[in-house]
Amino acid sequence: MIQSQSVLVEKLPGLDIQSQTLTNELKELGLIKDSVRVLSRYITRGLSQEDFTDSIYKVFADRNADQVYLKLEEAVGDEQILITELLPGQFDIRANAAKECIQLIFGDFEAEVKYQSVLLFSEKFSENEFEAIKKHLINPVEMREGSLEVTFSDETKVLSQPPIYEGFNELSQDGLVDFHEKLKMAMSFEDLKCIQEYFQGEGRNPNETELKVLDTYWSDHCRHTTFGTEITDVTFKGETHREKFAYEMYLDLRHQLGRTDRPQTLMDLATIGTKALKASGHVKDVDESEEINACSIIRDIRTHDGVEPYIIQFKNETHNHPTEIEPFGGAATCLGGAIRDPLAGRAYVYQAMRITGAMDPTQHPDETLPGKLPQRTISQQAARGYSSYGNQIGIAAGVVHEIYHPGYLAKRMEVGAVIGSSPLKAVDRRVPKPGDVILLVGGRTGRDGVGGATGSSRSHDETSMETSGSEVQKGNAPTERKIQRLIRNDEVRKLIRRCNDFGAGGVSVAVGELAPGVLIDLDKVPLKYQGLTATETAVSESQERMAMVISPQELDRFCGYLDEENLEYAAIATVTEDERLVMMWQGKLVVDLKRSFLDSAGAKAFQDIVIEGADDFKAEPKEIEESKQGIMDQLLDLNKQSQKSLHELFDSTNGCATVTLPYGGKYQETESSHMAALIPCGDSVSKDASIMTWGFDPYLSEEDQFIGAYVAVAESLARMAASGSGIKDARLSFQEYFQRLGKDPEIWGKPMKSLLGALKAQIDFKVPSIGGKDSMSGSFDEIHVPPTLISFAVNTMPGEKVLGNVLQGQGSLYRLKTEFEDGLPKAETLSQQAEFIQEANDKGLLLACDTVSRGPVMTLLNMAWGNHAGVKVELGHDLFAKAPTDFILEVRAGQEKAFEELAERMNSSYVLIGSVDDSGLLQINGITLKVEETLEQAHLRLSPIFKRSQTAGETVENLRCNKAPVVLDEKLQVDKPKALITVFPGSNCENDLARAFKAAGAETKFNVFRNRDQEDLKKSITALAKDIRGSQILVIPGGFSAGDEPDGSGKFIANALRNPEISRAIEDLLERRGGLILGICNGFQALVRLGLVPYGKIMEPSEDLPLLTANQLGRHMDTIAQVRVASNASPWLSNVEVGQVFSVPVSHGEGRFMAPASVLESLKANGQIITQYCDEEGNATMSSPENPNGSLLAVEGIISPDGRILGKMGHNERWQEGLFQNYPGSFDMQLFKAGVDYFTKGSKK
Incomplete structure (x- = not known):
């Protein structure tokens, strides 16, 4: 038996930050009264005793920071012990890093390392008390309680060919129903019926791998089957004149575009706006190809070598399901997956936005529903996961914003949006040819993520936490960073015929989508560990993997670049003439499916839809006292609290491209309303910036999905206008997130109302949505997420013209109002205001601009916080009413007349509301507050969740040394x-x-x-x-x-x-x-x-x-x-x-x-x-x-x-x-x- 050794490492007093943090957390929750010690335990196997001893202070511990114990009993006194470890198959970055250090020092690539966390409690607990602690600390989806023994839990598994479902083709209707329920498939019964008919035609029964591949391939997550469902009838109930008008417009566009022979679907409704705007000549910059990786536009960019055409790609992605059940890994891989889509389009990704939806994270864990993690845990760990991944890969986070709404108790919303670029001349998209080689580049394959696509397509119940463990992946960001470096090389970009990322569905989808005919050898897929079955290898969603089609003649050259970047790779498939998806395993055929059948996406689904008017009865808005106390009370609303301490987890400056910091001003307290970065070109950056904004209000959308979606689009464009970029060249992408629809026509009406509102907005503003992502699983038993359609807007502009929203303390304040018509902001007015802001900014008249999305008072407070500016304004009534398409601007002192004259020339209505100074006093309608007191109030509720950095410290000596520096010979x-x-x-x-x-x-x-x-x-x-x-x-x-x-x-x-x-x-x-x-x-x-x-x-x-x-x-x-x-x-x-x-x-x-x-x-x-x-x-x-x-x-x-x-x-x-x-x-x-x-x-x- 191979010898195992172990070492325990504990931080010295004063350095034991993790122990202190955990102690404070458990005390706050009332789970302990005394302290807890946190130790790291490393178990090694395969190292000689000499090498193990040598590794203790080179790999596992620091002499100046740690106490080392070679036996558990040396560390433990009269304390209660809890050992935790990751589940087998989950990627453990700490154990992996230790293993890499051992390989580096000793050249030993056979040694193994296992990591455990050892918690020592200085008090004794009852069984129930200790179980409560375990429940808080151990998420069963990713972790388990570890053993005291110094052992490796080897898994011995006899692998056999995937079982064939004998008799499947002969199953009766009732038999097929039983079969469907027994296998707990994500596909519908009608889909399974299609499969039976297909295999009857093939003259054989399917095997396990084939059914799992089809279940994955046809899942809502992969094939958007909900959005592809044919709408057979649309009826309207109640006051729905806006919806009727928009629906008639949709039908008219179908007629104009010659699409009446195609079924009406939510997908058709979601995409027809772009088609119509292209047909009318309003959209000419969309980059279209057979590859569908991300939204893609072509813009002329000012580089240091002159103006060059660049492809700008952007993508939004959700990981709601995995983040709900394992927040750290789910959120991390949300970003990882979003990045890999533009990467597959050969774009170097340089900035990210994170928009999340949560229930109240200040809720006490005792109030957590059965089958759920505490909201505090989800928000904290998801933030840690996403930020950890982004910080490691080197992506600057431009906007991080969490929305709080009780509906997100059903399932968290975790959205990542990214933007990347590539020179047009470096991208050579070609159709794969028979004989072309398909490389798997990047990470190895394990069981993590098996069933992720099908799991994401289901709603949740109490049992999800216990049954979904394998569906969640753990990311390895350094590997994705290597792929980023690879793709930034223009010579590499040119050699890739076609590319796909290994997202939902793993090998089966990533490789299966690249060409009509592919032959995949599953034995060539690099594995994290032995023992994976054919099915697991085919559908695993292990992260950081890319599928790249390379010509055989260019293969050696391409692999040379992979070697240079320290990337693992393997030729796992070839393109074939026969249009079939074929997989081999252990020398035998395990998957053989016709391309036409795969692409059919299963049985045709049909649905009637009923569109209901918004409820006639609306709760009266809570009257807010227009007083100092009223303002201070409003600041305690979670959605009005500062999220600076959350954003500080996220690196915002990597890449040397960040134009607008997420929190601006001298004191870095003004939350920016957009993200802006100079576009990377070559080994530097260009002179032009990309701008990304977002829009969405869950409360408005919950009340009326049509208006909610329209305003979401308008809000994203208004924020774009506030950056000084204008909106006519903006491009959109939508993120839809709704409850599980089932077959209820009225529930189906909710996403259709949203899409009708979004379509009207696109046509009114003449700005297209060129991409998007949908998720229709936002339900937990009878709790549902609010109807969600987030609009992301992207544009480019001169970097030197980007306008911020921090008050500079030296100008006059104006408000621009957008007119409303039939309950909607008028596109004509907002477009005029956007054009006026752009012109005024170009002329140097403006110091700051923001939308009134927070309401007038909260917008002014946010704008003032960054520089502790003072304001003196008269706002009239509705101090707190949200007005996301209105603007507050600071006009440069002495330029008021020029501003007003320009506004009048451009038909832009304005109101002078006051002035800005450096007093630090906020004088609003005669109410006076100090900037500092409002800022303290704004940090009050979320500071305990995300740990605000605000502590007074002792005086330190100002050191001075004027010693002359050394001079070189x-x-x-x-x-x-x-x-x-x-x-x-x-x-x-x-x-x-x-x-x-x-x-x-x-x-x-x-x-x-x-x-x-x-x-x-x-x-x-x-x-x-x-x-x-x-x-x-x-x-x-x-x-x-x-x-x-x-x-x-x-x-x-x-x-x-x-x-x-x-x-x-x-x-x-x-x-x-x-x-x-x-x-x-x-x-x-x-x-x-x-x-x-x-x-x-x-x-x-x-x-x-x-x-x-x-x-x-x-x-x-x-x-x-x-x-x-x-x-x-x-x-x-x-x-x-x-x-x-x-x-x-x-x-x-x-x-x-x-x-x-x-x-x-x-x-x-x-x-x-x-x-x-x-x-x-x-x-x-x-x-x-x-x-x-x-x-x-x-x-x-x-x-x-x-x-x-x-x-x-x-x-x-x-x-x-x-x-x-x-x-x-x-x-x-x-x-x-x-x-x-x-x-x-x-x-x-």
Whole structure:
């Protein structure tokens, strides 16, 4: 028997943030009174005793941060124990990262690692009390209680060919009904009847794999069968004149477009607006092809090489079902799946938006319904999952907004929307030909996600939590990051004939959709572990996998690019002439289906629809007192609470493209109404920005689906107008989410009403919806989600013209009103207002603009919070009434006359409502409030859920060191220094650093560290050492090295650089060639682990090394921080003066600098603390959010003794001119220019 060993690791007191956080959480919930200790337990198998001992402080623990126990009894006193672990088959990023570190250090690719969390409770509980704790901590969909034994639970499974359902073709009607119920299929009985007829024609019975493939292929999730159902009759009840008019318009459009021979369906209704607008010449920029991956438009973009046509792709995606039952994994893979659709279209994805729907997360877990997770848990863990995935892959989050409505108790809404780009000239779409090879690129396949598509197509009940475990996937973001890097290469883009992502349905759908005829060898599919059946391999939805069609003549070249990017791949299928989906497994045929039958999507479904008018009786709106107390009470509404603490979990600046920060102003408290980013081009960004907005009100949609959908479209366009982009060139995509429809004609009327409202809006505004996604499973027993149609709008505009919504404190306030007609905002008026705002903005008249979606008072408060601006306004009545198509604008002081004259010329109605100043007082209709008191109220209810960063800290010394930096020997100077940028698994800031160094005058080179097997490792070590010897600057970028695991950031990088061959090259760079080293964020963490900062040399792990540990708040922190220069005793800061203050983006979960007192004193004395976090007066501080992680002495960056090695947390590389336009900061520290100057002309003072 192979030997197993274990080690337990516990954070030292003061560093045990996880234990403190969990203790506070369980105390708040009344589950414990005392404390809980959290330990990490690693069980290894296959390591020699010597290697295991050596790995303890290289892989599993840190000497300066952890207490280590080799036996459980050493750690446990008189405490109650709970061990938790992931279910077998779930991807465990911590165990995987530990395994990769072991492979790196020892070259052992056979060793295995298992991870468990060990919780030790210092009090004794009754059986019921302990069960309550377990229920809170263990989600049975993903986790289970672990064993005390040091063992691996090996699963031995005898694999056999998929069973054939003998006698299936002979089943009677009643027999077929029983068969359908027994297999719990997502397809309808009528679909199953079609299958029986098909196999009767084939002259054989189906097997298990074929039925599962068909059940998946025809699921509502994959084939939108609900939207494809033929509408046989539409009747109207009650006051429905708007709906009747829109329906008649729909019928008329069908006639005009020659579509009357096609059935009426919800899909036809959803897409006909675009067809009509194209036919009338209003839409000419839609990029159409046989590939259907994402919404796609072509725009001329101003690049640094001139104007070029670019494909802009955008996609919205839901993961409602998996997020409801396993929030972390479900939300993470929502983003992962959304990203892979534009990736399949060869677009590099650079920004994301997250819109979610939840019930009240402040509800006590005791009120949780049976079969449900607590709402608090869902909201918290979903936010952690989505943000963790996005932060690791390096996608900037532009908007994160959670909507609260009681209906989302039925099932959470988790929507991700992304945007990407590619140069038109680099995309060569071709029809796959017989003989073409289909590669599976990326992740391996496991049981995670088996049944995901069919599960997402069903409504939920009490048993779902217990029966849906295998339907949820765990993401591995670093793998998807590799695919992102691959797709950004124009040569790679050109070689891909056709591409598809492995989403719902896995191999069966991803490969099955690529060509009419495919032959798939399931034995070639790379597996995470052995023991998968043919069925599991065929339909698993394991993440981070892409199917790419490549010509045989171009295969070797293409695979060379895959090798360069450290990507796993396998040729799993070929395109065939015979139009059939064929799968082989263990040398035998397991699937053989005609393409025509697959594409039929099963039995034709028919449905009558009844459209009812909105209820005549409407509850009287609650009267709100127009007083200070009334305003303060309104701020306690969950939908009016600030969500800044939620957004701080999400990296918003990666990619060096963010034009508008999610929360703007000096104090970063004004929530932006759009997201904007410069469009990536080549290895930089363009001068033009993409804009994305959204619109939706669940309460309005619940009341009247027609008006709700119309206003959703109008609101998304109004927010677009508020950005200064105009709306006539905007393009839309819809996200529909409704209760399970069943066969009730009146329930079917709800989505039809929404789509009729959306169609009228498209035609009125002459703006098409060119894509969308539907989900019809929003039910839990008798509870249903509110009828949901979210409108996403996308446009492009000059980056320098993007308009924010932060009041600047120096102008006049105006309100623009949109006229209404028949209960709907008039498209003509809103279009005029949009055109006027665009013109006024282009002329430089405007300082800020926002829609009145929150109501006048709440809109003004949000606009004022960012800069703590004062306002004095008279608003009339309806202080709180939402008006999503009205606007509040701040007009530049002295430009009021020009503004009013322009408005009159352009027939735009306006009202002067007041003025803006810097008093910090909000004077509204004679009511006076202080900005600070309203802001505190706005954070009150959600702060305990998402942990607001707002604590006072002790005073810290402003350090000052004016020691002259070292100057390079003239003999070593070069005209163009080479900066080597490492790309380790998990790195994601390398492109930003390359841009920054090139702009500073350096030559750059990437070194991708490959670790797929032993041969890769050997070659990578040699290549990295060689590249270091050929460079002047070594740069270690930010990211999440191996996902910041195991339980600590930078471990993989540090272990790689400790390799003797590489460390000798680093020594040569420093000692003989006068080289520089820079590590930012994750790179800084690695430098500290190595001892390169502060000691200037690579050292073995010891207690004297400083460390960068978990943020004091216990969560990720994304913000713009102020840092003061404390020392310029380094070439890196030779262009700035001590005491200067700069703004810098920070985004990390482990940035808290800590060190023994003696080490801190030494760093102070030597001038090695080079930058400190500071407040708005420029004083170093321990207060948060100014000091975002709680670093001792407010340390943001440190240097080696000679200053040539710099490590810092802040991402200076993420800024360039034109970014962060809604934030008044000074960002240019000239860090990269100083590093280049050191080599070209010596450091200058």
